[in-house]
Amino acid sequence: MIRFLFKGLLRDRQRSLLPVIIVASGVFLTVFLHSWLTGVMQDGIELNARFITGHMKIMTRAYSLDKDQLPNDLAITGSNELTDSLNSRFQEAGWYQRIRFGGLIDVSGSNGETRAQGPVFGIGIDLISGNREEIKRLNLETSVKSGHLPRKAGEILISNEFANKLKVRVGDKVTLIGSTMNGAMAMYNFTIAGTVEFGTSSLDRGTILTDLIDAQAALDMEDACSEIVGYQKTGYYDDELASGIEDCFNELYSKEDDEFSPVMSRLSEDNQMAQLLAYSGKFSGIMIAVFILAMSVVLWNAGLLGGLRRYGEFGLRLAMGESKGQIYRSQFYESVMVGIIGTIAGTILGLAASWYVETYGINLGGIMKNATMMFPSTFHARITPAAFYIGFIPGLVSTVLGTMLSGIGIYKRKTSQLFKELEA
Amino acid sequence: MISESIITIKGLTKDFPVGSGYFRALNEVNLEFGRGEFAGLIGPSGSGKTTLLNIIGSLDTPTKGEVIVLGKDISHLNSQESASLRKEKLGFIFQSYNLLPVYTVYENVEFPLLLLNLPETERKKMVMEALEWVGLTQKVKSRPSMLSGGECQRVAIARAMVKKPIIVLADEPTANLDAENSHHILRTMATLNQELNTTFIFATHDEKVISYLKRRITLADGSLVSA
Numbered sequence: 001m002i003r004f005l006f007k008g009l010l011r012d013r014q015r016s017l018l019p020v021i022i023v024a025s026g027v028f029l030t031v032f033l034h035s036w037l038t039g040v041m042q043d044g045i046e047l048n049a050r051f052i053t054g055h056m057k058i059m060t061r062a063y064s065l066d067k068d069q070l071p072n073d074l075a076i077t078g079s080n081e082l083t084d085s086l087n088s089r090f091q092e093a094g095w096y097q098r099i100r101f102g103g104l105i106d107v108s109g110s111n112g113e114t115r116a117q118g119p120v121f122g123i124g125i126d127l128i129s130g131n132r133e134e135i136k137r138l139n140l141e142t143s144v145k146s147g148h149l150p151r152k153a154g155e156i157l158i159s160n161e162f163a164n165k166l167k168v169r170v171g172d173k174v175t176l177i178g179s180t181m182n183g184a185m186a187m188y189n190f191t192i193a194g195t196v197e198f199g200t201s202s203l204d205r206g207t208i209l210t211d212l213i214d215a216q217a218a219l220d221m222e223d224a225c226s227e228i229v230g231y232q233k234t235g236y237y238d239d240e241l242a243s244g245i246e247d248c249f250n251e252l253y254s255k256e257d258d259e260f261s262p263v264m265s266r267l268s269e270d271n272q273m274a275q276l277l278a279y280s281g282k283f284s285g286i287m288i289a290v291f292i293l294a295m296s297v298v299l300w301n302a303g304l305l306g307g308l309r310r311y312g313e314f315g316l317r318l319a320m321g322e323s324k325g326q327i328y329r330s331q332f333y334e335s336v337m338v339g340i341i342g343t344i345a346g347t348i349l350g351l352a353a354s355w356y357v358e359t360y361g362i363n364l365g366g367i368m369k370n371a372t373m374m375f376p377s378t379f380h381a382r383i384t385p386a387a388f389y390i391g392f393i394p395g396l397v398s399t400v401l402g403t404m405l406s407g408i409g410i411y412k413r414k415t416s417q418l419f420k421e422l423e424a
Numbered sequence: 425m426i427s428e429s430i431i432t433i434k435g436l437t438k439d440f441p442v443g444s445g446y447f448r449a450l451n452e453v454n455l456e457f458g459r460g461e462f463a464g465l466i467g468p469s470g471s472g473k474t475t476l477l478n479i480i481g482s483l484d485t486p487t488k489g490e491v492i493v494l495g496k497d498i499s500h501l502n503s504q505e506s507a508s509l510r511k512e513k514l515g516f517i518f519q520s521y522n523l524l525p526v527y528t529v530y531e532n533v534e535f536p537l538l539l540l541n542l543p544e545t546e547r548k549k550m551v552m553e554a555l556e557w558v559g560l561t562q563k564v565k566s567r568p569s570m571l572s573g574g575e576c577q578r579v580a581i582a583r584a585m586v587k588k589p590i591i592v593l594a595d596e597p598t599a600n601l602d603a604e605n606s607h608h609i610l611r612t613m614a615t616l617n618q619e620l621n622t623t624f625i626f627a628t629h630d631e632k633v634i635s636y637l638k639r640r641i642t643l644a645d646g647s648l649v650s651a
Contacts, residue, residue, distance in 0.1 A: 004535070322539060
């Protein structure tokens with residue numbers, strides 16, 4: 001009997017091919033969107049971690065309270081010794097000094113008058129010492145649009161968009177006007193070594209990258225830095241590991257009654273990152289729930305329409321001597337078969353599309369150009385182990401659920417009514 | 425005089441709810457059918473023929489009265505028991521053939537035997553025998569869409585007869601057929617009635633069918649006019 005029904009299922013495309021296409025489409029969307037959203041979230045988290053938050057970050061207590069103001073008068077002093085200490089004590093991560101600063105970039109004309117000027121966000125990182133960790137982390141080599149990476153003191157990188165706005169080119173000199181660590185006015189000349197595209201609108205709008213030593217010199221911050229960022233050596237953020245290091249560091253180095261004592265925070269404690277991390281965890285769950293609901297409605301309707309179309313057949317089968325229970329069970333088996341085939345097909349298609357977007361990405365820079373939060377312009381999908389099984393929830397569960405719900409009609413209708421529909 | 429009574433109907437009344445009231449489809453019907461009858465329920469549309477056929481076929485239940493089919497009281501059968509009665513003892517022939525379009529002639533006729541869990545070799549023998557009765561052994565691999573209306577109805581007869589049921593209920597079996605095919609079908613059923621001693625009960629107002637009947641039961645407005 002099962003073989004008989006299976007034969008019918010294969011031959012009747014409205015019972016097999018059409019539902020399989022519907023299920024596969026739904027599963028495809030679920031798998032692809034899951035991978036896409038996971039990728040977007042993780043890209044955002046990693047980008048922020050690379051440029052701003054690190055996996056862990058050390059600031060002075062006072063600096064951490066107003067960190068958005070970039071208050072370098074509250075920066076860490078004796079930063080070299082502290083960094084050495086961190087590198088020897090917490091070897092699960094690498095530790096890097098950075099200076100973040102704000103100011104104005106002034107471009108002078110041939111007679112020395114101001115030709116162009118604009119507010120700038122600057123990051124001082126280790127660019128020319130020979131340690132290329134920071135260069136690799138920020139992906140600077142491939143981000144250079146013109147010129148080259150700084151090779152000597154006094155050279156900077158400037159965001160390509162900002163350079164175009166200021167109408168400056170590689171080799172031009174610009175002046176940073178800012179504030180020293182001691183609150184005095186700082187004016188420091190730099191030479192543009194290259195222009196870069198960071199791939200995130202908030203940085204591309206107006207950012208310069210200087211060598212850490214140059215930034216220290218420009219802002220009178222010798223042996224000082226705004227922050228020391230730590231990156232776990234696995235390359236991926238592990239909240240549990242970060243938490244352990246944070247607790248240990250704060251116990252050893254931080255004093256609550258000293259506002260200049262260093263304090264460590266981890267990525268998940270950053271306001272925006274905390275939300276993003278929480279969202280990235282919950283978003284998949286919400287998305288799956290929405291998809292299960294939406295697909296259940298779609299498949300319920302598909303099942304209902306399919307069921308209504310088959311009431312004549314059910315009437316005949318009842319007349320032949322099948323019980324309502326047997327018909328209901330056969331519908332269940334059919335929906336399981338359709339669900340499994342559709343889910344496998346949809347998962348394969350979803351993974352293929354996800355792989356493509358994971359590899360090549362989709363550039364949404366135009367949409368993100370006014371974003372205040374750091375998000376990459378090109379979004380990539382991310383295939384996680386969950387992508388291999390996530391489709392089974394809506395694909396199989398919803399299909400079977402939809403069929404079961406529509407199949408209740410068999411029980412609700414009197415046998416004679418089904419029989420009349422057979423004759424209609 | 426009925427030799428061996430297989431269907432006994434006493435005081436059968438059937439009401440269908442209509443709005444806040446009801447419509448009486450059958451009113452105090454008393455009837456009896458014997459083994460091997462070739463009988464027909466005759467009457468205009470709405471006279472209650474199909475309702476009576478459905479109740480005999482355990483597809484519906486009486487509102488009042490008693491219907492005993494092959495010793496079983498239809499009113500007291502649960503869904504499983506009525507399905508079992510239809511599966512083992514009853515055959516149905518419909519006005520619009522109702523063949524399963526995705527299956528071949530052979531598979532359509534085989535379907536009732538699958539429900540009886542008969543072994544494949546026995547099924548094959550019985551299917552071929554049934555197709556021989558209706559003269560369609562050459563069409564075993566054809567799908568219903570490849571057959572004429574008359575051939576489809578012959579397949580339907582083979583499907584109803586393949587398990588050699590005691591009773592065959594036929595609701596307007598010639599309504600969709602031309603005269604020649606109607607006579608062919610009726611001759612086939614009459615022959616099977618003779619050879620297998622199967623009881624045939626028709627619901628019809630077709631004069632061609634009526635001319636073949638050995639017993640005519642006339643219904644009007646749900647009541648028995650003559651039996």
